[in-house]
Structures are given as structure tokens and as C-alpha cells.
Amino acid sequence: MKKAQCIKTEVVFSTKDQAAQEVRLTGISPDILSRPEQIRKVMELLGMPEGTEARILHTTEDVIVR
């Protein structure tokens, strides 16, 4: 049985025109950043300013089987 992989990686964000402006996130899967249900976690990782609030509008109640 193959075990689920635990991916640890460093994610670097930078804009093309501003190489100096980088955000580095170490030790997380890049996948988490695209997860809509993890929006609060993403905001925490990216360090949104005070006053920015996220809320889940639609909870993911069930998996979609296949």
C-alpha cells in the first residue's frame, strides 16, 4: 500500500517587475494555496493586513465520490 506523500517545499512568490518583493513560505504544500476551503489559512500564510476578514459562504458538506 502506497502511503500518502507529505510534500514539504518552499514556495516563493515574486512579481516579474519587482524581484525584490518576494514572499517566501517554507514547509507547506503549494496545493494548500489553491484550496478555497482553506482561505483563512491562505490569508494567514500570506499575512493579510489587520481588518481583512474571510468567511466561508458555502461549507463543503460532502466529498464527491468516484
Place this chain on the structure above:
Amino acid sequence: MLPTKSFLRETVHVSPSNDGIELRFSVWGIELPQTFTNDPTSRLTAFFQREASTSDLCFEKEQIQKLILLLSHQGCLVPESRQDTYHLSEVKRLYISFCNEWYGRYYSHAIWEAMRGREIPISILRQWISRTYFLSRFAGVTASAASLNSPYPTVRQAFKKSAIEEYSHCQDYYYPPTQLFPESLNYSGSIEPLASFLAFDQQMLYIAKTDWLGHLFVALFQERTAKFRDGANQLYSRIEEQLGINGLFDGWRTHISYDEEHSHEDDLDQLFDQDIFISCEQLQCAFEEGALTLDLLVAGLSESFILGKRGINPRSTATGAAVGAHHLSGLDCFSGINEYIFQETSARGLVTEICAVVAGAPSGRAILEKFAQNGSCLVRQLLPNLTAECLSNCTTQNEIIAIGRILEKISHESAIKDERSRFYKKAVRVFRNHISSKSKSPADFSFAILLLAKLAEEGERLLNYSISQKVTNLAANNFEQVVDLLCDRANIAHYLNEAFSTISLMEFALSDQIYESQVPQFAMWHNMSLQRTPASGRP
């Protein structure tokens, strides 16, 4: 990396909030304080209005840069321009947008609000459990088709693994429990799928054979939801508590763990790491096919919810000529009929009898008239290719001669293109896929076409059409003889179930959610809807 020259997607809703501005996308909303938008030199407001791109925000302050990063990774941005080709890594980035948009549509469905209620109606629960079972039942079939038809060995291998690991799960984990499907409710035999479940399965099979990328999009969309296990497990526990049945969903819980342990999501996700380029037209087709398929998946939620709310349980399989309400539940064409014994002993006679019963049922007349006016013309132009497909599956001399003669007679129809089919793409595809699924058996294929042809004729009769108005000829006369020749007289129960299945598909294809609505369009580039022409001319 922050993409340059990208705009905010039209599917991100921007609106003023109490103290600032709110963005809504997928399943979330973010409220931004006024500090984001009150800088008169900032271009952020123009960005929110789709009048500025990310390139115009390069020199904005850090908090705005971070917001753009967040929006980028959540799939809220759309590239400014079309590309001729896309590397799979670029496809993946677009796919995240596609996926998250569809999670928003799927999880905002009204059924979930009902599922959060303290007392979930039992019929909704039965329909939802039935739906999950049928989703699982066909997964191995479509994965197996994908393992044969993808042009790339890695994709074929991934889906062969998926087929082997999924095919038995309908029996192992999702078989409808007898506590909810007891003999006292006439569930001694098997249950029948709703038309929307069949339509999704048949469309998945279609893309598994013809569009490997569109199929990958949908399969991964499903697998990625294993991450929603916490919400799912809470739901299962609440329902077990409501019903007082501990462990009812243990199999379902085990299955989520199985998917994760066998890295099903990773298996499919890694397919995007290949060094493959996709043409713009092929990618556009894949998104269109994927969207149509997910639209049918959502239609399954709607049908389950609508029927469940009305207290209608899943339909049980007919086992003889005598049918009861439980064999007809959910079929509007037979509404008001609680029991009936079919007298005819031939398949052809059964078609005639069924048409008479439907025409006499309270809702039957309206459905037959709608089919005669709007549906049968869509079926008619599909017939030549589908008959050719059926001929390719014939084995005996009787089958080959009978189906071949029909193909010869109707082959000129392929030149006839009904303009309406462009506007009713979903209905056309539902009919096409269903009839195609029958083409494996020339007898079942002929029976389904004869039934549809006679239902259309009955609708025309009810509409008092004159001969010149009868444009919906589906070659009924030709199929009558073939049905007499190929259909087994001893198997009336089989043809009754075939008839109920085809009638449920007809009702579904003519329903507002299929016939009257369009599939949401996915934008591959900014203002695509203003510039594009459909890439796919496929029915």
C-alpha cells in the same frame, strides 16, 4: 509567481461592504478594509472593475501585492490574452480557476442547506445515498475507458490504476443499506438510477473515450474533494444521530481514507507535471466538455433534492408485467398511476401500450407534446450516426441486415442539420449519450428508438398535427419490424425497465434545467466571451 497581465475573473463578485469592499469567489468571501481602496493613486479599484490588469499594480504597496498573490493562487485571475498553445503547467493554473468556480456552484446548491437541517427528510436521504452509490458504481467503468483511450501512456497507466482500485467500491462501501431500503418499501430487488445520474455517467464515459483532458478535469475535481473529509464526516455523524443508526456510514468514511491512502488525488494531479503542450482549441474543448459534465453532476443534486422534497424515493426495478407505484416513482409520464398490469407480450406491443398509458396520465400529455414539438427533431438528426454505431456492434446476420437496412434508409438524414441543436446542446448530448449506450445491443437500441418514435407520434396526435406538420418522423415503421425480429418476447420485464429508463431520460432532457439552460462558460482569457467562437461543433 505572480502572473503578469491578468485581470480579475468575471466570476469574482465585487460589492461594497459595511467598512470596505467584499470579494466573493468559489466557496468564500473576503472583506477588505477601506485602507485597500481609499488611496487615490492606487489602481486597485480599476482592477476590481476589470479596467486594469495585474501589470498596472506592480508598484502598489505590499498589502495589495499580497492580495493579488492570494487571488492568483485561488484562481481568481484570468490571463489577458489567448495563447496558441498551453504547457500543462499553464493548463493546471487555469484548471484551478475552473475547479474552484465549480466548487462554488456545487456547494452553493440548495440541497446542502437541507442537509444542514435538524431533520433531513428521509426521501432526500434515500435519493442522496442512491446518487452516491451510482457515482461509485460507474467510476471503474469510466476510468477503464480512459485507460484505453488517452494518447499518453502516463495517463492511461494512472486511470488503469484508478479502474482497478475503484471498480468494486459500489459493493464494498456504497451499497444502499437495507435499513433505509427495506423490503417493506418494496426494495427487495435493485434500485434504478435517476436520469441525471445516468446522464452524468454516460457523459463521463463519452469524454473518457473522446477527450482525455476533459475527463481528467472532472475526475480530479472529484478526487480533490477527499480534502473535504471533515465536513463529510460531520454530516455522516449528524445523519446517523438523526436516524439512530450508528455506523451507517462507516463504509463511506473508510472509502475517504482509502482514497487518501492510495493517493488518488496525487495520481491524477501529477499528470499535470508532464512536458506536454495543448492547443488552444483542444483546451477550450476540454473545458467545455468538463463544464457540461459537471453541470450534469450538479443536475443530479437538483433532481435528488426536487424529488426528495416531494417525498419521492428512488425507483425500484420492475420484475414482471405488474408494476406498482415504487416502480414508477419519479416518472412524471406515469404520475397518478399506483398499479398497472401490462397486457402485451411482445416488445412492439409493449411500446404501443406504454404510449397509450402515458397519453392518459395527468402529466403525460404535456410531456409528449413537448417532446413532439421540441425533442424528437433533436433525436432525429442523431439517428444516422448512432445507427452506424449500432451496426458496428452487430454480430448475427439478423442484426446486421436489420440495422444495416435502417442505416441505408436514413443515411441521407446526416445532411440535415437542425439549427435548434446549437441552442440545446445539453439536451442533444443527453439523448445522444443515452441512445449510444443502447447501441451495444441492437435489440435494446431498436426498442429505445421505436419507443421514442411512437412517443413523438403520440405527441403529434395530441397536438392534432396535420400530415405536413409531422416533421418528426423517427423512422418508426422501419424500427417496428426490427423490434419484432430482434427483441426477445420472453423478457417483458427487461423491456419495461428499458422503457422506464428511456422515458426518464426524455423527461430529464426536456426539463428546464437541461433544455432551457446553458452550461456556464469558462473564460480562458479576458473578455473571451466577446471574442470567441465555439471550438467544439460536436453534438
